[in-house]
Amino acid sequence: MTGRRAAGQAVNGGVPGAVDDAVVVGGGAAGLCLAHWLARNGTAVTLVEAPDGPLRPPERTWCYWEAGTGPFEEAVTASWQRLRVRGTDGVVIESDPAPLRYRMVRSGPFERLVHSRLAAAPGARLVRATVHEVREAACGAEVRCTTPGGRPLTLRGGHVFDSRPLRGTPPHRTLLLQHFRGWFVRTAAPRFDPAVADLMDFRVPQPRHGLAFGYVLPLAPDRALVEYTEFSRAPLTTGAYESALRQYTGSVLRLGRFTVESAEQGVIPMTDARFPRRTGRTLFRIGAAGGATRPATGYTFAAVQRQSRAVAAALHRGRPGVPPPHGRRALAMDAVLLRALDTGRVDGPRFFTDLFRRVPIERLLRFLDGGSTPWEEFGIGLRTPVGPMLRTAAELPFLARRATGRSEESHR
Structure with missing residues (x-):
């Protein structure tokens, strides 16, 4: 597919009557990735982002392995x-x-990098506007929005790829x-090893339901991102998170004197819900809204990259579509794990600690990214609590899916 819009049209402004090959709604990781790959393939694409204000999220952190x-x-x-x-008893499992x-990517530098590439692509443009409606039209699809100055603006494209967070979680068995x-x-003194990241540190008080852990990403000997994370049914208040972080940085990490330079907070749904990726003949959902978040881990960025490349290649061939970001086997295994954690049949800290102890980490990360073979997955399954997992797998087909809960954009 070749771009239908004339090259060189202005960034940050709509062009009345122009019809792009694609309009991408939302400037998060999914929207930016897809716009990048579409532009790289020579597709005429408009990326529409929310203007400065309450609709633009604060800077976020995305992590992945590659x-x-x-x-x-x-x-x-x-x-x-x-x-x-690190286990609850302090046992350390460290691997290469x-x-x-x-890798860690901050949304600010990532956005600036993609914007610079779009500005250099002849068929791409960036529009800042508030989107109100996405619908099918004679040209393919329309995106109705309002500019920062209050002017109505209609963007037209052969297809629309919408990455905005959903208002609610689709029907599910576990959330x-x-x-x-x-x-x-x-910190006032060097406290971190910049060569080692702590993915899960279970030396924190565990909630009555679910699990909790610390997460430490060192940036320098005296700088790091330190997070308190829970897998549970409801978020905490900001005060409760602050209290947990004070306990973790003080009693567990023993950081001594330090200053907090900035903070971030988020919620990631971990669910076996089925996320529709197509909402009309020319309308698609991408990113977390299209199911890119891995249910058992919350990681999204790597799946978004794979999905974006596939979408751009399909559109370039004239066969638009959004492929499933995760395979059926991976989703089935994740559904079992989520249910087992939610019911308390498995002890979360022990489950993850044993998994990292018993499975080579490169193989485990490939499994978590959907790149493992069935034989490798069978071997990983044998290193989990087999009885509780089999009992959970047997009951899942008989559980009804329900529509409750709320969905947020993925943070990492």
Whole structure:
């Protein structure tokens, strides 16, 4: 498919009557990734982002693992060659997942990188506007919005890819929330090893339902992102997160004197809901709204990259569509784990600690990214509490899906 809009049209403004090959709604990770790959394929694309104000989310952190150097390496804030998990008893499991490397991307630098690439692409433009309606039209699809100055604006494209968060979670059997608050801290003395990231540190008080852990991403010997995270049914108050972080940084990490330079907070739905990726003949959902969040972990960024490349390639071939971001086997296994955690049949801290202890970390990360073989998955399954997991798998087909809960945009 070739771009239908004339090259060189202005960024940050709508062009009356123009019809793009695609309009991408939302400037989060999914929208930015897809706009990047569409523009790279020569597709005429408009990316519409919310203007400055309450609809624009604060800066966020996205993490993923990848081998080699990826297309967005310039936006990587930090990366780690070694990963660590700590059990409730303090046992340390540290591994090198080579050839994979754990990476952190901050939304600000990532947005600036993609914007610069779109500005250099002849068929791409960026529009700042508030979207009110997405609908099918004679040209394909229309996006009705309002500019920051209050002027109505209609964007037209052959197809629309919408990454805005859903208002509610689709019907599901299990819905847990991964909710967290993190501090970017600077310590008075060196306290961190910049070569090692702590993925899960279970040396925190465990809630009555679900599990909790610390998450430490060192940026320098005296700087790090330190998070308190829970997997449970309801988020905490900001005060409760702050109290948990004070306990973790003081009693567990023993950071001494430090300053909090900034903070971030978020909620990620972990659910076995089925997310429709097509809402009309020319209307699609992408990103977390299209099911890109891995149900058992909350990670989204790597799946968004894979999905975006596939969508751009399909549209370029004239066969538009949004492929499933995760395979059926992965989703089935995740559904069993979520149910087992939600019912309390498995002890969360022990489950994850044993998994990282018993499975080579490179294989485990490939499994969590959907890149493992059926034989590898069978081996991983044998290293979980087999009885409770089989009992859970047997009951899942008989459970009704219900429509309750609320969905938020994925944070990492």
